[in-house]
Amino acid sequence: MRAAPAALALLAALVGAAGAGAAEMRAPPGASSCTGCHARGAAMGALAGRPEAEIVAALAAFRTGARPATLMNRIAKGFDAAESRAIAIWFASQGAR
Amino acid sequence: MPRAPSAPTRRAVLGGAAAAALARPALGGAPPRVVVVGAGFGGATAARCLAAGGVDTALVEAAPRYVACPGSNEVVAGLRGIEAQTFGYDALGRAGFRLVRATADAVDPAARRVRLGDGTELPYDRLILSPGIDLRFDALPGYDARAAEAMPHAWKAGEQTVLLARQLAAMPEGGTVVLSVPANPYRCPPGPYERASLIAHFLKTRKPRAKLILLDAKDTFSKQKLFEAAWARLYKDVLEVVPLAAGGQVSEVDPAGMVVRTDFAEVKADVACIIPPQRAGRIAAQAGCADRSGWCPIDPATFESRLVPGIHVVGDAAIAGAMPKSAFSANAQAKVCAQAVIDLLAGREPENPRLINTCWSLVAPGDGISIAGVFRPTDGLLADVPGAGGISPLDAPDAVRAQEAAYGESWYRTITRDVFG
Incomplete structure (x- = not known):
């Protein structure tokens, strides 16, 4: 029982300092894999800091085949429009790195 | 399998995610600690992500440098030198976590400790194993x-x-x-x-x-x-x-x-x-995380071991279903696993992830x-x-x-x- 006040204090600290903020900052599903290739200096180009609309449009064009690709056509098909938009918003919100 | 917990506070830690975050202050108010074993594509990535998330992290690696497998077939065929595959660990020593240059000899899942080659013990709230493979x-x-x-x-x-x-x-x-x-x-x-x-x-x-x-x-x-x-x-x-x-x-x-x-x-x-033939790196089996196949069954959302609570396994050692054993997979898995560990330590429900391999x-x-x-x-x-x-x-x-x-x-x-x- 001795633990309870300390535990509650920590919980409050987590929620206040990191909890809510970190939850909002979590990358949407799939986004963390993108930076395996799309990093600064890569031939594939970085995504961080790119406009949301540009990323949404690129993923949609890869999905339909309208934009030629070596393999992004295969990867883009793993994400629907809403999922793609969440990824685009996430990268647009990141400063260029 | 882990031994039975010996104290109520320890039971709380073993009891699950929220409990881990709550139980820690009773043990002295220290922030949660995560130990990562193996500084390859999986472990080094996990340690970087944990440190970026503000988690007190130690990365344990005995090798003096890393020699990467992707591209090494070009070395075999005389198309490039082994130096193109070789990376020092100096930068990881300045990446915001503790780089422990030692062998991880044994894991005690009940006590939540990793014993190093020199006998030192590293306590953890959660452990990530990225030990790669052992050749059989x-x-x-x-x-x-x-x-x-x-x-x-x-x-x-x-x-x-x-x-x-x-x-x-x-x-x-x-x-x-x-x-x-x-x-x-x-x-x-x-x-x-x-x-x-x-x-x-x-x-x-x-x-x-x-x-x-x-x-x-x-x-x-x-x-x-x-x-x-x-x-x-x-x-x-x-x-x-x-x-x-x-x-x-x-x-x-x-x-x-x-x-x-x-x-x-x-x-x-x-x-x-x-x-x-191959199996998961030695420490995975020692920790009780490998099944009879020699590989480690995991939860696909958090990469937490199906066999030992509190231990996560990423990279080649894990049984990741359709996801192949590759450096790209290890890197992607480590990012998802690190976020899940951060969430679990904070008492949050980890998200349902999506991962890519190429x-x-x-x-x-x-x-x-x-x-x-x-x-x-x-x-x-x-x-x-x-x-x-x-x-x-x-x-x-x-x-x-x-x-x-x-x-x-x-x-x-x-x-x-x-x-x-």
Whole structure:
């Protein structure tokens, strides 16, 4: 029982300092894999800091085949429009790195 | 399996995510600690992500430097030097976590401690194991660690890679190379076939009349149609493929006589590359995380062990369903796992993740093919997202093949810079 006040204090600290903020900052599903290739200096180009609309449009064009690709056509098909938009918003919100 | 917890506070820690965050202050108010074992593509990535998330993290690694496997087939074939595969750990020592240069000898899951080679113990709230593979020197008669000095596996990059490259370079004209490939699962599913391609290229260009015999314990393999098309186009006079159905499974090797045997034939080799069966790195089994297969069953959303609560396993050691054992997978898994660990320590529900893998292979210098996949937890395993992923088109023009080769090289440069640089 001795633990309870300390535990509650920590919980409050987590929620206040990191909890809510970190939850909002979590990358949407799939986004963390993108930076395996799309990093600064890569031939594939970085995504961080790119406009949301540009990323949404690129993923949609890869999905339909309208934009030629070596393999992004295969990867883009793993994400629907809403999922793609969440990824685009996430990268647009990141400063260029 | 973990031993029974001995104290109520410890039970709370073992009890689950929220409990872990809440129980810690009762033990002294310290912030949660995470230990990561293994500084390869998985472990080094996990440690970086945890540190970026503000978690008190220690990364344990005994090796003085990292020698990367992706690209190492080019070293085997004399297309680049081993220095292109070699990365120091200095940068990881300045990456916001503690880099512990020691062997992780044992894990005590009940006490939540990792014992190091010098006897020091590292306590953890959560542990991430990224131990890679151990080669099974008990699985193929005649093939042990000593035999590997005569018949290199070169399946952990480093001295073995250089040894195989030297043997090939020194081989007489008209010699015979044997490449033995194990049954699934093993590290880098398309890797043996890229190796076959690049060795065949080396023989074709440097060793007239030499031949390569690929002895395979399987009938089907990754990017098969693409490899077979390239072999028919480029190497039909150099490469002989013997699949399982034609007696390709190696049953015994004799390193003194340089003989490789199957149930049906005996091949005298000038150079023999024997890729043996594998299992999760030793510490995973010691910690109780490996099942009878030798690999580690995990929760596909958090990568937490199915066998030992509080321990997560990423990379080649994990049973990741449809996701292959690759450096790209290890990197993607480590990011998801680190976020899940951060969430669990904070008492938050981890998200349902989506992961991507991409693997490029060279069928010849500048001639690349790829396989890609998108994965999500389905029925307790990581499964392909239907309709996504797959291999390069069979009829891709040369320019696309060249671009795939360039993208593969670009991926290698950026991933190694981001992980080790």
